Amino acid sequence: MxxxxxxxxxxxxxxxxxxxxxxxxxxxxxxxxxxxxxxxxxxxxxxxxxxxxxxxxxxxxxxxxxxxxxxxxxxxxxxxxxxxxxxxxxxxxxxxxxxxxxxxxxxxxxxxxxxxxxxxxxxxPVAIMAGVIGLFHHSGLGIPPPFHGPTAPAEMILIMGGPSQLGQRAIQLARIAGFRYILTTSSLRHVPLLKRLGATHIFDRSASDLEAQIRAVVRDDLIYAYDAVSAPDTQILAYSLLSDSRPGRLAVVLDLPKDKSSVPVKPVGTKWNLIYGSTNRWSELSVPFWGKVSEWLETGAITxxxxxxxxxxxxxxxxxxxxxxxxxxxxxxxxxxxxxx
Ligand SMILES: NC(=O)c1ccc[n+]([C@@H]2O[C@H](COP(=O)([O-])OP(=O)(O)OC[C@H]3O[C@@H](n4cnc5c(N)ncnc54)[C@H](OP(=O)(O)O)[C@@H]3O)[C@@H](O)[C@H]2O)c1
Missing domain, CATH: 3.90.180.10 (Medium-chain alcohol dehydrogenases, catalytic domain)
Structure with a gap:
């Protein structure tokens, strides 16, 4: 045949x-x-x-x-x-x-x-798998997977590029994990969509004072960031916004920027991890995820x-x-x- x-x-x-x-x-x-x-x-x-x-x-x-x-x-x-x-x-x-x-x-x-x-x-599938590995695998942010209820170890998470497919699914996964404050960057035309998905703070990605606006909210408390766009400038901005006093984690989806000369030094233990959102490669996480996702889709937790x-x-x-x-x-x-x- x-x-x-x-x-x-x-x-x-x-x-x-x-x-x-x-x-x-x-x-x-x-x-x-x-x-x-x-x-x-x-x-x-x-x-x-x-x-x-x-x-x-x-x-x-x-x-x-x-x-x-x-x-x-x-x-x-x-x-x-x-x-x-x-x-x-x-x-x-x-x-x-x-x-x-x-x-x-x-x-x-x-x-x-x-x-x-x-x-x-x-x-x-592709976008959510990047989010599952990015947020819940040790090669990403290492947050415990929320298959049996909320697991967020902190109150806030920053997701760069909310309207991208990876960004949309990551916002929903962060909400399932129980983050209280979900911050994201976007063009302002996508604000209603991102609010529906669960973002609590949406920053205009073209604002000239974008870093200052986000810093005014996160202060020194940001431990988790996921960059769904992962252009060199978005990665560097997200890393810069991580805490200066506690080790944080940034998960990115494209190669790390070659020039990191403008990147501030962060506490020992801060991680900048490139993730690979593959079902096949990480079966220890993807098998339970594929066993759970239909329920999330049925309840509307994932759309x-x-x-x-x-x-x-x-x-x-x-x-x-x-x-x-x-x-x-x-x-x-x-x-x-x-x-x-
Ligand atoms: N590492 C991995 O395992 C993995 C897995 C899957 C995908 N990826 C990669 O991840 C990237 C995203 O994939 P995708 O499917 O999510 O892409 P996508 O949906 O096609 O991305 C386009 C969206 O990104 C938004 N955007 C672009 N630059 C932005 C910025 N600086 N700030 C905020 N938003 C921005 C655009 O916003 P506007 O609508 O406002 O223009 C647009 O809505 C791709 O490069 C893909 O190759 C990596």
Whole structure:
């Protein structure tokens, strides 16, 4: 059996629509009929800048929702016909989303509640996984995971870049963890959205006195910061705002700035951690997370992003990646349905 896929034939090459052999699930896997897949900045980076992928041809797309088509022999948690969402991987084309079928280990998938569409569910996995690792893994901020109730070890957290997908999901995770004050930076047009998500203090990211405004609120008390944008200037600002008297932690999602000459010295033990938001790599945290997230989605503690559906199915992946690469996607997720054309 074969299926239609959006294929990247070699590094930085144009995408084309072709056929791939449909894989059979291993004993611990599900074969998924992919009904919705969302585009991410990393897909655009691979398409236009290269890197990340070690073998071609390949398939991109790691934000995935669909319907269980077949189950491996040892899977008991899911049934054929269940609606699920999950994070695919860029390291195996059989496990990526811009195609009609893909595989996922059952322990890394979660049910979609009836109140949530597949287009909505597929907007969540990549961004929330970065937040889960960023906030709750020892390689990030190291806050205990709030799977059984609030765990926040401090009153406040700073999240740089609230309207980004990573920022939105991190604000919701910080609220679940029980932070009383959730501070974020944003263009002012996103203030209503960020308030709904749980931000308590929203700072205009273009203000010339941004640092002074945030410092007036955090004073010397900021121990936890997560930078969902991670440009050199946002990282340096977030690090500078950490406490000068107690060791704090900053988790960032892109490479650390090369020039740190303007960065103030912080107490011994202060950490500046680059995180890798991968379901596969950190299964000790991702397995319990995927077992919990459906409940958070059902109760509204986690909500999906605003969806912009690209009507041309896999044919539109190419155009969507161009928009992402040009920085023209604002507080929304571009979604394709691989069975549409
Ligand atoms: N390390 C990891 O594991 C990992 C995982 C996933 C993603 N990432 C990376 O994380 C980054 C964010 O991904 P994403 O999907 O969240 O991106 P995104 O949603 O496409 O980011 C765009 C948004 O960021 C906002 N923004 C840009 N610069 C900002 C600034 N200086 N201050 C505040 N907001 C700012 C924009 O605001 P406006 O709407 O106001 O323009 C826009 O809404 C990407 O570079 C991605 O590659 C890393």
């Amino acid at each position: 074969s299926h239609v896929a959006c294929i990247l034939p070699y590094e930085k090459a144009p995408l084309y629509i072709g056929l791939r052999k449909t894989p059979a699930p291993a004993s611990n896997q599900l074969l998924i009929k992919v009904t919705s897949a969302a585009l991410n900045p990393i897909d655009a980076e691979i398409r236009f800048k290269g890197g990340w992928v070690d073998r071609y041809p390949t398939v991109l797309g790691t934000d995935i929702a669909g319907i269980v088509e077949q189950i491996g022999s040892s899977v008991t948690r899911f049934r054929v016909g269940d609606r699920v969402f999950f994070q695919g991987t860029l390291h195996d084309p059989n496990c990526a989303g811009f195609q009609e079928y893909c595989l996922i280990p059952a322990e890394f998938a979660a049910w979609i509640p009836t109140s949530v569409s597949e287009d909505e569910a597929c907007t969540i 999906p992003a605003r969806v912009t559906l690209l009507e041309g199915g896999l044919n539109d992946v190419s155009q969507g990646l161009k928009l992402l690469w040009a920085g023209q996607v604002s507080a929304e997720k571009l979604v394709v349905r691989p069975w549409d054309d």
